[in-house]
Amino acid sequence: MADLAVVGAGTMGAGIAESAALAGLSAVMVDVQNAALARGQETIEKDLERRVRRGRLSEDQRDEVLGRISAATSLEACAGVQLVIEAIVENLEIKQKVFSDLEGIVPGDAVLATNTSSLSVARIASATEQPERVVGMHFFNPVPAMRLVEVVAGPATDPSSIHKAIEVTEQLGKTAIEVSDTPGFVVNRVARPFYLEALRLVEAGGDPEQVDAAIRGAGFRMGPLQLADLIGMDINLAVSESLYERSYYQPRFRPSPLQRFMVEAGLLGRKTGQGFYKYDGSSSAADEEELAQSATPGGVTVVGDSELARALGTEPNGEGLKILALEDETVLAGSGVEVGARRLTPDSPVVELVGDVDPEIRDRVEATVRAAGLTPAWTPDLPGGAALRTVAALANEAFFTLEERVASASDIDRAMQLGANYPKGPLAWADELGLARILRVLDALREMHGDSYSAAPLLRRRVAFGNN
Ligand code: NAI
Numbered sequence: 001m002a003d004l005a006v007v008g009a010g011t012m013g014a015g016i017a018e019s020a021a022l023a024g025l026s027a028v029m030v031d032v033q034n035a036a037l038a039r040g041q042e043t044i045e046k047d048l049e050r051r052v053r054r055g056r057l058s059e060d061q062r063d064e065v066l067g068r069i070s071a072a073t074s075l076e077a078c079a080g081v082q083l084v085i086e087a088i089v090e091n092l093e094i095k096q097k098v099f100s101d102l103e104g105i106v107p108g109d110a111v112l113a114t115n116t117s118s119l120s121v122a123r124i125a126s127a128t129e130q131p132e133r134v135v136g137m138h139f140f141n142p143v144p145a146m147r148l149v150e151v152v153a154g155p156a157t158d159p160s161s162i163h164k165a166i167e168v169t170e171q172l173g174k175t176a177i178e179v180s181d182t183p184g185f186v187v188n189r190v191a192r193p194f195y196l197e198a199l200r201l202v203e204a205g206g207d208p209e210q211v212d213a214a215i216r217g218a219g220f221r222m223g224p225l226q227l228a229d230l231i232g233m234d235i236n237l238a239v240s241e242s243l244y245e246r247s248y249y250q251p252r253f254r255p256s257p258l259q260r261f262m263v264e265a266g267l268l269g270r271k272t273g274q275g276f277y278k279y280d281g282s283s284s285a286a287d288e289e290e291l292a293q294s295a296t297p298g299g300v301t302v303v304g305d306s307e308l309a310r311a312l313g314t315e316p317n318g319e320g321l322k323i324l325a326l327e328d329e330t331v332l333a334g335s336g337v338e339v340g341a342r343r344l345t346p347d348s349p350v351v352e353l354v355g356d357v358d359p360e361i362r363d364r365v366e367a368t369v370r371a372a373g374l375t376p377a378w379t380p381d382l383p384g385g386a387a388l389r390t391v392a393a394l395a396n397e398a399f400f401t402l403e404e405r406v407a408s409a410s411d412i413d414r415a416m417q418l419g420a421n422y423p424k425g426p427l428a429w430a431d432e433l434g435l436a437r438i439l440r441v442l443d444a445l446r447e448m449h450g451d452s453y454s455a456a457p458l459l460r461r462r463v464a465f466g467n468n
Contacts, residue, residue: 002028002070004168005078007098008088009040009071012115015143016085018044021068022144023172028070028077037071044069047144079105083168085137087115095119096127103128111164113137117188118242121154121181131156135165138185140419148418150185151176175418177411183246186407187419188239190426192253193393195236197386198224199256200449204380208276214377214386217343217350219423224390225276229269233262251451252397299364303337307346312372321361323353323368329384329441339365344387345433349374354381383444388433392441394422395430399456402427430459439463 004020006013009031017040020027031037048065051057057065070077075098078084084102088094095114102112112134114124125131136152149169153162162178169176179185184192201211202225212223228236240255247253262268262275269275299320302312309325324337332340332354339355351374353365362378369376379386398412407415413425430438439455446453 001080002026003081004028004083004085005030005081007031007075007078007084007086007102008115009036010087011043011141012139012143013085013087014040014043015141016087016115016139017069018047018065019139019144019172019174021065024068025168025171026068026070028072028081030072030075030077032073034073037073041069041071047142075101075105078102079107081106081110083111083113083164085113085115087139090116090118092119092123095124099124099134100127103130108133111135111161113165115139118184118239118246120183121152121157125154125156132158133161135161136179136181136185137165137169138179138187140187146419147174148187148415149174149176150179150187150415150419152179152181152185154181175414177407177415179407179411179415180405182404182406184239184243186401186412186415189243189406190394190397190401190412190416191420192240192243193397194220194224194390194420195228195259196240196253196256197390197393198228199258201380201382201386202276203256203258204382206380206386207378210378211386212276213375214350214352214379215390217348217352217375217377218387218391221421221423228259229275229277229279231269232271233259233268233275237263252400252454254452300339300361300368302341302368308341308343308351311346311374312341312351312368321357321364323365329388329437329444331383331444332381340381341365341369342385343374344385344391348387350377350387351375352377352379352385352387354379354385383448384441388437389441389445391426391429391433392438392445393453394426395438396442396453396456396459398426398430399459403456403458435459435463435467 003025005028006017007030009029013029017027017029029040048062052059052062084106086098099112114136115138121136125134128134135157138150140146140148151162151165166176198211202208208225212225216223237259244253244255266272267275270279273279300323301320302309302323302325304325306325306327308327312325322337323339323341324335326340326342338357341351341353343351351369353376366376384392401412402409409427413427416422416425439459442453442455
């Protein structure tokens with residue numbers, strides 16, 4: 001008798017079964033298609049092979065892990081297990097049918113979990129007679145590598161079902177955070193602005209590579225547009241649309257027309273060979289060293305009373321083009337200078353540049369930034385710059401999520417670090433940058449772009465009460 005059953009042997013099901021087997025549990029994978037079971041098995045074998053090559057697993061261990069995974073085409077194979085994790089297609093009716101069938105097969109004290117990312121646990125559970133044993137266990141892709149599981153309590157879920165889900169998550173060596181049954185749970189919801197802000201910056205004329213570079217400057221491992229290409233533009237759009245619809249059209253979640261255009265044009269990212277970037281083997285990324293040598297600094301003067309101005313090297317009586325080095329969230333337009341420079345914090349390696357200047361001047365400005373050991377990234381002249389507005393929008397969503405009691409503050413932060421690989425939790429990050437600064441950026445963006453930037457009441461209250 002297996003310790004647990006996984007229904008659906010696709011990307012997620014195979015990953016969950018592999019994680020269970022790696023942790024010493026036995027798992028039966030059930031799929032309606034034999035071909036899917038074979039593919040799932042193959043994916044698992046490939047991943048285990050990689051672990052052997054890297055010396056993380058011996059060949060004997062690999063065989064033991066594989067020996068703990070069995071396959072079946074009938075749900076009957078779930079009879080007797082204490083936990084079933086469903087990871088089939090994201091379709092409410094099909095999921096409801098599977099849960100109602102499972103109820104007749106699996107003993108009454110066993111827990112039935114769904115890995116759904118966009119449906120409500122309550123609706124799936126409504127097809128059963130014992131909704132108290134239905135719980136959400138939302139894993140992240142690739143499952144063997146991602147340490148987070150969002151454990152979702154529906155309104156009828158019994159605490160003992162939650163406990164079981166948490167216990168198994170911990171047995172898998174992963175971290176469980178408890179979340180309420182709300183659209184996008186925590187990670188998919190709080191991460192929405194990461195993509196949307198970058199898309200809006202490209203819509204405002206930003207260059208995708210530069211926008212990514214600017215946002216990476218905040219400490220993210222990948223730029224949002226690179227990540228959207230990796231995930232697939234279609235999947236990303238589906239998540240945006242689902243959140244937008246399920247929130248009754250919250251302007252904050254409004255999908256980007258550019259995203260939709262790219263899906264319609266088949267520019268889905270890596271899987272179609274082109275998204276924001278091309279994946280034809282040629283590198284489009286400019287060679288940093290070549291760039292550094294392509295222009296010499298000079299002919300520009302850095303002005304402004306900021307740490308950044310000092311880092312770039314101010315020349316009080318310098319001549320030529322003036323770069324205004326800012327350390328706030330204002331826009332450059334109307335300041336009387338041609339180029340603005342700013343960064344998120346004094347230890348940020350990237351300097352965002354704004355201004356519409358000739359290529360030759362651009363080169364000189366970039367050379368000035370590189371000469372200071374920093375990386376330049378040109379972004380549109382909008383409040384906050386790319387990095388700060390991204391972190392501000394993430395923090396704002398985290399404040400909404402906290403206020404709506406979807407999860408605790410520490411769980412929200414942990415979820416974003418483990419489930420989305422963020423360098424910091426957005427709530428702690430906002431505290432570090434200053435809540436008043438975050439609010440100023442949101443208010444400035446709201447003035448320019450409307451309700452997509454309404455600040456969370458909790459954030460506004462904290463600033464009003466001097467909790468900056
Ligand atoms: P997938 O398309 O790779 O796999 C789905 C599998 O379910 C297929 O092998 C299919 O044959 C099987 N299936 C369909 N109907 C079935 C039935 N009635 N009984 C047994 N097997 C059936 O899908 P993927 O990406 O693995 O997603 C599965 C679930 O996990 C979805 O609910 C999805 O929203 C969720 N999820 C997906 C993530 C991802 O990054 N792909 C991340 C987190 C959750």
